Amino acid sequence: xxxxxxxxxxxxxxxxxxxxxxxxxxxxxxxxxxxxxxxxxxxxxxxxxxxxxxxxxxxxxxxxxxxxxxxxxxxxxxxxxxxxxxxxxxxxxxxxxxxxxxxxxxxxxxxxxxxxxxxxxxxxxxxxxxxxxxxxxxxxxxxxxxxxxxxxxxxxxxxxxxxxxxxxxxxxxxxxxxxxxxxxxxxxxxxxx
Numbered sequence: 001x002x003x004x005x006x007x008x009x010x011x012x013x014x015x016x017x018x019x020x021x022x023x024x025x026x027x028x029x030x031x032x033x034x035x036x037x038x039x040x041x042x043x044x045x046x047x048x049x050x051x052x053x054x055x056x057x058x059x060x061x062x063x064x065x066x067x068x069x070x071x072x073x074x075x076x077x078x079x080x081x082x083x084x085x086x087x088x089x090x091x092x093x094x095x096x097x098x099x100x101x102x103x104x105x106x107x108x109x110x111x112x113x114x115x116x117x118x119x120x121x122x123x124x125x126x127x128x129x130x131x132x133x134x135x136x137x138x139x140x141x142x143x144x145x146x147x148x149x150x151x152x153x154x155x156x157x158x159x160x161x162x163x164x165x166x167x168x169x170x171x172x173x174x175x176x177x178x179x180x181x182x183x184x185x186x187x188x189x190x191x192x193x
Contacts, residue, residue: 064191112139130163
């Protein structure tokens with residue numbers, strides 16, 4: 001593939017592209033379903049392959065979150081969110097209001113909660129994606145840290161600073177309680193069994 005795909009630690013492409021240009025690349029066949037990429041800050045970035053621990057954490061979170069959500073909310077696993085004209089990440093999970101996830105014309109532009117499962121992608125998830133989600137006004141962002149069996153919780157976004165004001169780490173013996181999605185409580189140990 002010769003479309004300027006970069007890895008998270010590599011130099012970003014010289015010319016930034018927009019979400020519209022990214023969609024044109026997809027429509028033209030320059031990017032296909034087998035190309036595991038996402039648009040981050042105007043650069044097409046390769047997604048890290050999923051190992052068994054990563055996949056199991058997503059599976060567990062999908063089951064646990066899915067059971068806890070009321071009917072007016074929807075769980076979107078590994079589907080795009082569109083931000084600010086230059087980013088279309090595909091978070092491992094996102095919880096949205098059903099109304100925000102019902103367009104046939106465009107991907108959702110917001111979420112109540114976004115979750116990334118991090119192994120090799122930890123630096124990208126902590127730095128680049130945290131800034132992206134804060135800029136997008138996502139009220140709550142979780143990073144499931146596979147290496148440390150913890151969940152890093154980011155809340156209270158400051159879009160102008162592209163940062164979250166509140167950051168905490170929930171250990172494996174702790175309980176996650178989503179402030180942006182009332183009623184969601186998850187024992188962190190259940191994610192790493």
